[in-house]
Amino acid sequence: xxxxxxxxxxxxxxxxxxxxxxxxxxxxxxxxxxxxxxxxxxxxxxxxxxxxxxxxxxxxxxxxxxxxxxxxxxxxxxxxxxxxxxxxxxxxxxxxxxxxxxxxxxxxxxxxxxxxxxxxxxxxxxxxxxxxxxxxxxxxxxxxxxxxxxxxxxxxxxxxxxxxxxxx
Numbered sequence: 757x758x759x760x761x762x763x764x765x766x767x768x769x770x771x772x773x774x775x776x777x778x779x780x781x782x783x784x785x786x787x788x789x790x791x792x793x794x795x796x797x798x799x800x801x802x803x804x805x806x807x808x809x810x811x812x813x814x815x816x817x818x819x820x821x822x823x824x825x826x827x828x829x830x831x832x833x834x835x836x837x838x839x840x841x842x843x844x845x846x847x848x849x850x851x852x853x854x855x856x857x858x859x860x861x862x863x864x865x866x867x868x869x870x871x872x873x874x875x876x877x878x879x880x881x882x883x884x885x886x887x888x889x890x891x892x893x894x895x896x897x898x899x900x901x902x903x904x905x906x907x908x909x910x911x912x913x914x915x916x917x918x919x920x921x922x923x924x
Contacts, residue, residue, distance in 0.1 A: 779825070779829065793867050793881065801869070812827065851888075857894045860881075
């Protein structure tokens with residue numbers, strides 16, 4: 757308690773400060789799009805946030821704390837109503853075509869995280885795909901992969917629950 761008070765007085769805290777080198781424009785733009793897809797249906801839930809954090813940790817080789825701060829910055833950017841064109845321009849320049857297709861797959865995974873895609877999410881996904889220059893065919897393939905991935909995850913959870921019910 758005393759140590760906490762001293763830290764507060766000195767302006768110190770336990771939070772890790774992330775440098776701008778660790779969070780560049782491409783990482784922030786990709787994260788902002790992921791958050792945008794998650795919030796467009798006005799229901800940004802824990803499952804969507806977890807999927808976003810897992811993607812940015814994996815894709816950008818980030819530690820948990822850095823990924824979490826990246827998502828917090830992305831949330832602030834989305835709340836500040838940044839235009840999609842500006843975000844997607846950074847991604848067109850910073851990511852290869854294959855990486856943009858992989859991003860579309862992750863965006864679809866986030867959109868399906870709550871079990872359904874809201875019409876607003878679907879519309880946003882079409883706009884994003886066009887703005888980052890991913891073909892309709894590759895967007896459809898990314899969507900199918902995301903559906904399959906979400907199906908596998910939900911089945912694993914169901915199997916886990918069934919096995920746990922049997923063992924009790």
